[in-house]
Amino acid sequence: MKTTESSSHYDNLEEMSVAELISSMNKEDQTVPLAVNKALPAIEVLIEKIVERMAKGGRLFYIGAGTSGRLGILDASECPPTYGVSHDMVIGLIAGGDSAIRKSVEKAEDDPDQAWQDLKANGIHELDTVIGIAASGTTPYVIGGVKTAREQGLLTGCITCNEGSSLAAEAECPIEVVVGPEFVTGSTRMKSGTAQKLVLNMISTSVMIKLGKVKGNKMVNMQLSNQKLVERGTRMIMDATGLEEEQAKERLLKFGSVKGALDDWKQE
The missing domain is CATH 1.10.8 (Helicase, Ruva Protein; domain 3)
Known part of the structure; x- marks a missing residue:
């Protein structure tokens, strides 16, 4: 049984009051930063390697499906306005293409070959980094993309919320943030999604700081878009x-x- 699929610590949710629901969710959410803290050494290793490659002209790709894919796209899309970098410096790809950002694309995540095709369509090269995002660590789209990218000599990482997953086994720099059962059993858009967002914040922010996009504590390269x-x-x-x-x-x-x-x- 995957940790992300294990039964919630809570039951009879429909019988709880709103106060009980949000209090319980908040209690569970407080465990997420502690889980991320345990993964800091692995996060550090990946960031150091990314910076080294991006300083030489490499790019950063996130690949994922569903919630995980959307989180990658969110992080990537915020880099240009925040740090003044080009839109092709950090790129988020989701199984099923851009239409899957808003609506689920059936079975798109089950194709282990499609992610590499999507990466090739973006001119992937040896200085680029590919980070697979999958709470379960078993998504074929993500595993296939990371596996092929590593075989092609690219730096690969992953963010998953289960220990010993197939995805982690394929990544050179795996990050495992085990947050435990979700409040609603299997709903990884909750604690798992929060953990992934926190890790993505750390990766992109640290990379941009190390690449000179921040001065002191200020976003001196931000786009003046409003x-x-x-x-x-x-x-x-x-x-x-x-x-x-x-x-x-x-x-x-x-x-x-x-x-x-x-x-x-x-x-x-």
Whole structure:
């Protein structure tokens, strides 16, 4: 029996009050960061290897199905606006293609060959990294993609919530975050999904910091895609330079990023 499929510690959920339901879910959720903490050494190893490759021009791919695939796409899609990187630097792929982001595509995850085809369609090469995301660790789409990627000499990792899974066996740098039974038996969109999101946050954020996309604790390369971000960038420049708001905003809009504006200011 997979841990992710084992029976919930709670029963007769339909008889619980809303207060009991959310209190119980919150109690279970509090165990997730502790499980992630146990996996930190494995997460560190993978991040160090990713940074080394991406510094040489490599890219990061996430592959997954269902909730796991959507989490990978979410993490990848947030890198360009947050860190000012190109959209093909971190790429999320989901079994069934983009239509599966919103609606389930039947049996798409059962094809062990499709992930590699999807990776090849994105011009996969030897400096790239492939991370398979599957709570169960048994999804054929993900296992097949990771297995072939490793055979082709790529760096491979995985994020799974069961110990000793087939996926972990195929990955060079496996990450296993065992969160225990879900509140609703088998509903891995809950604790397992939360654990995967936390690990993805660690990976992408640490990689971007190590690649120089953060200065101090500020997102100096963020895209100025809305008024809130323009105001945030203006404050960053004001704090770093002592300029008045109007002058800081003018510099920000002129150079298109906080980093560009500050680099120019330092040269004056």
